[in-house]
Amino acid sequence: MxxxxxxxxxxxxQPCIADPTRIRFISLLDMxxxxxxxxxxxxxxxxxxxxxxxxxxxxREGRIVTLHPNKIAGAKIRDRDDAMSILSEMVDLINDCxxxxxxxEPDYERRxxxxxxxxxxxxxxxxxxxxxxxxCLAFAxxxxxxxxxxxxxxxxxxxxxxxxxxxxxxxxxxAGYSVPEFT
Numbered sequence: 001m002x003x004x005x006x007x008x009x010x011x012x013x014q015p016c017i018a019d020p021t022r023i024r025f026i027s028l029l030d031m032x033x034x035x036x037x038x039x040x041x042x043x044x045x046x047x048x049x050x051x052x053x054x055x056x057x058x059x060r061e062g063r064i065v066t067l068h069p070n071k072i073a074g075a076k077i078r079d080r081d082d083a084m085s086i087l088s089e090m091v092d093l094i095n096d097c098x099x100x101x102x103x104x105e106p107d108y109e110r111r112x113x114x115x116x117x118x119x120x121x122x123x124x125x126x127x128x129x130x131x132x133x134x135x136c137l138a139f140a141x142x143x144x145x146x147x148x149x150x151x152x153x154x155x156x157x158x159x160x161x162x163x164x165x166x167x168x169x170x171x172x173x174x175a176g177y178s179v180p181e182f183t
Contacts, residue, residue: 004098005033007091008072010083016075024075025083034069038106039097046175051108058090059177062146067092114175116144123167124155143172151180 012026027152035053041049041056048057056067064075065086077083097104120140131152133139142148150156150172156165172179 003095004036005029005091005094007030007088010080010087013083016068016077016182019076022076022078023080023083023089024079025073027087029072030068032069033067033094034103036094037067038097038108039101039104040067040093041109041111042104042107043097044093045173046111047080048111049107050110059146060086060089067094097134111175114143114144114171114177119143119168120170122164122171124161124164126155128155130154133161143177146177149180 008027008029010025011028014024016022016024037049037054037056038051041047044056044058046059050057054069058065058067062080063077063086066073067090072087074083074086077086094113116137117140120137122135124141125136127135131139131148131154133142133148139148139153143150150168155161156168169179
C-alpha cells in the first residue's frame with residue numbers, strides 16, 4: 001500500500017504564544033490535502049471544519065492541531081517528541097481517510113467550538129471553588145479551552161446535578177473533549 005501523504009519534517013518550531021511553557025510547530029506538506037478534509041471532518045469527533053478556509057482544527061488533550069491544504073500546524077505542544085507524535089498521528093489519520101474515502105460520507109458542515117456560557121449553564125453554579133477556580137464561570141472558561149477537566153468539579157457528580165451532568169457529558173463528548181465516565 002502506498003501512502004497518500006508521507007511523514008513531513010518539523011519545518012518551524014517556536015515557543016507557543018498562548019503558553020510559553022509549550023511549543024508550536026509548522027510542517028509543510030508537499031501536496032494539497034484539502035480534498036480529504038471533509039472526510040476527516042466526518043470521522044474526527046469534535047473537529048472544527050472551515051469549508052471556505054480549507055482548514056480542519058483538532059484538539060487533543062489541550063493541544064491544538066490545524067490541518068491546512070499544504071501544512072500542518074500545532075500549538076500548545078509539550079515538546080519536539082510530542083510534536084512528532086501528533087504529526088505522525090495526523091499523517092496516519094489523513095492516510096487512513098484517504099484510503100477509505102469511498103466508504104465515508106464527507107461532512108461539509110462546520111462545527112463550532114464550545115462556548116463558555118453553553119458549558120456554564122450546565123455546571124452547578126454554586127461557585128464552591130472545589131475545582132480550584134473562583135467561580136463556575138471561570139471553570140467553564142477553562143473547560144472550553146481544555147485547560148481543565150470536568151472531573152475537577154466534584155459537585156457535578158452529586159445526585160442533585162444528574163440531569164445537568166448527563167447533558168454536559170454529552171455536549172463535551174460530542175465536541176471531542178475527553179470526558180470520564182459519570183457514575
